[in-house]
Amino acid sequence: MAEASRATTAAKVISADQLLRQLAAHRQAGKSIAFTNGCFDLLHVGHITMLEEAARTADILIVAMNSDSSVRSLKGAARPIVNECDRAHQIAALGCVDYVIIFDEDTPIRLLQMLRPDVLVKGGTTEHIVGRDIVEAYGGRAITTSAIPGRSSTALISRMQQRIDAGL
Helix, strand or coil, X not given: CCCCCCCCHHHHECCHHXXXXXXXXXXXXXXXXXXXXXXXXXXXXXXXXXXXHHHCCCCEEEEEEECHHHHHHHHCCCCCCCCHHHHHHHHHCCCCCCEEEEECCCCCHHHHHHHCCCEEEECCCCCCCCCHHHXXXXXXXXXXXXXXXXXXXXXXXXXXXXXXXXXX
């Protein structure tokens, strides 16, 4: 049976002001904060693995998710496949995630400056971690999680299109 104190999925999707208040309380209680970000367009095992690894780096895990307009800017007019509200609720439903915040910019720089997480986590599909310099400048750390080759939303979409084109 689930713990009564566990936040509901909807309660985990939070504004910046609400998140700042929550983080102040967590920090006062001596808890560490991890932060990761992404589009999370089609949720897959690579996302789940990365989020579980990110959660193990700190007491609290914040997931910053690109808004629909931000995803279109980064991935093109055909994306996202899943709208931001649904994506946010899917991520929030995961037990390893404490908070989800949606952001409109192409990068999470503004959020990193505002939230100042102890750990910045990025999935193993990239070598460059946007915001590493910001987090390390105030004494935080940036890490990359394990990669699962071939597991990405882009790869999923490509496989689906190949099957459609093949009439399968």
